[in-house]
Amino acid sequence: MPYDVAAIRAQIPALASGSVRFDSPGGTQTPRPVIDAIAGALAEPLANRGGTNEGERNAERIVTEARAALGDLLGTPPDTVVFGRSATQLTYDLSRTLAGTWRPGDEIVVTRLDHDANIRPWTQAAESAGAVVRWADFDPDTGELRPEHVAAQLSARTRLVAVTAASNLVGTRPDLPSIAALTHDAGALFHVDAVGYAAHALVDLAALGADTLVCSPYKFLGPHLGVLTGRAALLDTLRPDKLLPSSDAVPERFELGTLPYELLAGARAAVDVLAGLDPDARGSRRERLTASFAALEEHEHALAERLDHGLADLDGITVHGRPASPSPVQLFTVAGHRPADVTRHLAAHDVAAPAGSFYAVEAAQRLGLGADGGVRVGLAPYSTADDVDRLLTALSTLRRMRDSRA
Missing domain, CATH: 3.90.1150.10 (Aspartate Aminotransferase, domain 1)
Incomplete structure (x- = not known):
């Protein structure tokens, strides 16, 4: 069809x-299904997550369903899906956490192609840690950011490379698997801003070579919130600042305060709308x-x-x-x-x-x-x-x- x-x-x-x-x-x-999911969540009894009453069970179900849906969208396990206020906020939180492992003279690489939300959190975290910022340029005539542009900035001191999956300004889609391979060969982590990408192409965290990745459901028919995911083994090693009594499990250790259940219900519905763009599609x-x-x-x-x-x-x-x-x-x-x-x-x-x-x-x-x-x-x-x-x-x-x- x-x-x-x-x-x-x-x-x-x-x-x-x-x-x-x-x-x-x-x-x-x-879309109406997203609107209805948000309204439906707010119309039901809601409480902090748990299992002793209807409100707690509703909250638990909404969170579980949302993690499963975003995991399907991003090609990642549900228990690696982290929710936050925005992709910007999540990137700032991640940058501060990773910067705790950086030492003076370490290097991070950002690009001149990126949205500032994939630049400033990293450069500011680097400054606080005494790390060096190295800039990968792009070709202004074509808008292309090529692997060699990033390779020129890598060294044995590189700790992280942050690159967009799709430029929000001119649409460039860098060759992320090649950049990821170069980054990992240098012993560094590879962070991907997929905010402008996930709206148009199906994300596969492993295929892109990303160690961590962020996106924004409101760019793909959903409500205003942010999503972070990453390799499970990496997330398990990270120790973000958190409240003492809050869960230390992944992904909860990265989520500050009570989640916006109604927005998570809307995000799950948005993924289901996307899954129905081809009405003939079958399977999982x-x-x-x-x-x-x-x-x-x-x-x-x-x-x-x-x-x-x-x-x-x-x-x-x-x-x-x-x-x-x-x-x-x-x-x-x-x-x-x-x-x-x-x-x-x-x-x-x-x-x-x-x-x-x-x-x-x-x-x-x-x-x-x-x-x-x-x-x-x-x-x-x-x-x-x-x-x-x-x-x-x-x-x-x-x-x-x-x-x-x-």
Whole structure:
């Protein structure tokens, strides 16, 4: 059966407004099953986790189901799934924990391609430990971050390498398995920011070579929270700061305070929605996710090509970064117009495409864009060819307005 985008859109109440949403890299719109799961969790008796009453059992069930669902999504055991307020918060917590094992003169490697949430937690932790920060550059003409860019920064003192799985600014998908192999050969840990990746491709922690990895369910149809996972043997060795009476078991030792049960219920529902993107898929949830993400990637690839060709046909538009195998994200600027003004023009045509550097400040500077950044267009499971055409039409109107003023 062909990818049924109409059926997917029918599940998302926010799309009934008729506006075109290209702001999914900052957060997707929410399907009804996710909304209902959140509301349903709050409508039931809830208490701290346990087994002596209905509220405790409901909380325990929600947490167990959420860990199982995210484990299926990330290709990792449920008992390695850690929940937190955001991927940023979890990265900060992890960086402080790992920094306790670093010594002056140790080295960590970050990249200029990454979102600041996969840079600053590591550089600040390094500073506090007296470790040295080494920067892996990327090619500003193509947006590519290649294994050799990282290899050039590795040494016998390297303790950690942090790399994005998909740039939130220009869509670059680095060759993570190759970078992981180089990192491990140097005796270092490999941390992956999969926030922009998990929305478009099925994560497999082992296949990527990641020792630890973070993602954000609200980027893939879920609610606002963060998820951390990692190799079980590694997580068992880490000793994060925690309250004395709180559990010392993994993953609970990494989770501060009471979990937001309603959001975990929504995250589980979001994974189930993703597993149903291919209605013909059968088997385990992981197997259904595999088929559904294959269908999603095919759908988004076709739309990305339509967008790419359409932008190329418009005068005055520069697309920044041309990686070979990008996630479906485009960053562009329009000659004679500030990015924020282009965003306002698009909004007047009911097209949401935000402007800025989107916290990828190092990447924006390396691309020569500065604080203004560019206009970012991101695709989602609910994006359509008509959405792309409406964006292109609105941009052509902007060009005609410029020409009439000339």
